[in-house]
Amino acid sequence: MAMIINGRELANEIDGQTKIEVEKLSHEGLIPHLVVILVGEDEASQIYVRNKHKRAESLGIKSTIIRMPVNSSEEELLIKISDLNKDKDVHAILVQLPLPEQINEQRIIEAISPNKDADGFSPINVGKLSSGETYHLPIACTPMGIMEMFKKYSIDLDGKNAVVVGRSNIVGKPMANLLLNENATVTIAHSHTKNITNIIKQADILVVATGIAHFIKKDQVKIGATVIDVGMDRDENGKLTGDVDFEGVKSIASFITPVPKGVGPMTISMLMKQTVNLAKWSI
Numbered sequence: 001m002a003m004i005i006n007g008r009e010l011a012n013e014i015d016g017q018t019k020i021e022v023e024k025l026s027h028e029g030l031i032p033h034l035v036v037i038l039v040g041e042d043e044a045s046q047i048y049v050r051n052k053h054k055r056a057e058s059l060g061i062k063s064t065i066i067r068m069p070v071n072s073s074e075e076e077l078l079i080k081i082s083d084l085n086k087d088k089d090v091h092a093i094l095v096q097l098p099l100p101e102q103i104n105e106q107r108i109i110e111a112i113s114p115n116k117d118a119d120g121f122s123p124i125n126v127g128k129l130s131s132g133e134t135y136h137l138p139i140a141c142t143p144m145g146i147m148e149m150f151k152k153y154s155i156d157l158d159g160k161n162a163v164v165v166g167r168s169n170i171v172g173k174p175m176a177n178l179l180l181n182e183n184a185t186v187t188i189a190h191s192h193t194k195n196i197t198n199i200i201k202q203a204d205i206l207v208v209a210t211g212i213a214h215f216i217k218k219d220q221v222k223i224g225a226t227v228i229d230v231g232m233d234r235d236e237n238g239k240l241t242g243d244v245d246f247e248g249v250k251s252i253a254s255f256i257t258p259v260p261k262g263v264g265p266m267t268i269s270m271l272m273k274q275t276v277n278l279a280k281w282s283i
């Protein structure tokens with residue numbers, strides 16, 4: 001029976017350290033400041049943004065939410081970002097995704113200063129990660145949170161077969177780079193991959209980010225594998241569930257993350273930590 005990785009608990013532990021760090025910086029006159037831009041009124045996005053705001057405030061981080069109407073133009077958003085890039089009081093900028101369809105997401109991401117890139121999505125920072133450079137580098141928060149889980153549970157990556165299912169810029173690609181930097185043998189599988197079941201079965205470390213509820217079943221998973229579920233799906237009753245059939249897979253894995261209380265809370269903790277780091281690196 002697998003050990004269940006408690007993301008909620010680890011997130012609280014990391015938040016405790018972040019809070020102490022914020023107190024120290026505040027005494028020195030530096031109050032880390034995160035600005036989140038929310039365009040439109042998507043229900044899920046509103047909840048995420050509110051959660052980030054609450055977490056920031058509980059840690060003493062200054063948090064500002066900028067709300068823009070759903071029909072905002074790309075130009076309007078670019079002007080807002082340009083203002084924030086210049087504002088010395090702002091250390092971290094996050095534009096909540098997804099954006100309305102009239103706005104090109106990549107163009108927006110590229111406009112955020114790499115030095116204020118709360119998400120680690122800027123091409124400069126993505127390039128550094130891919131080059132194995134980590135000095136003062138903001139990194140995508142979800143994969144970072146997963147790396148913290150490996151560290152906390154002493155899960156060795158060196159020489160292991162790691163399979164990342166999903167190739168998004170937000171999770172799959174940065175995850176693969178982080179695993180590669182730790183000497184794992186990394187395969188990225190996705191919707192066009194042939195014989196995906198055979199590839200998944202080889203994984204000592206399996207990270208699943210497909211957005212398909214219960215995509216991974218027990219019979220596809222190697223005995224003793226570590227299974228990380230990035231899914232945030234809804235089951236037939238509307239309940240939050242993951243990309244992994246947790247009940248089945250936990251009987252053969254050695255470590256597994258639940259949904260909720262797995263990867264999700266860690267993502268927010270990493271965002272808070274990254275905001276503090278960006279503030280520190282700014283001076």
Ligand SMILES: Nc1nc(=O)c2c([nH]1)NC[C@@H]1CN(c3ccc(C(=O)N[C@@H](CCC(=O)O)C(=O)O)cc3)C=[N+]21
Nearest residue numbers: 048094095096097098119260261262263264265267268
């Ligand atoms: N620029 C940008 N950066 C992001 O990091 C970003 C984004 N846009 N857009 C949306 C996704 C999604 N995301 C989540 C973070 C935490 C939880 C989380 O804490 N989930 C809880 C449960 C929450 C619930 O009950 O609904 C958990 O898994 O236990 C979920 C989802 C960040 N995202």
Ligand SMILES: [Mg+2]
Nearest residue numbers: 261262263264
């Ligand atoms: Mg979760």
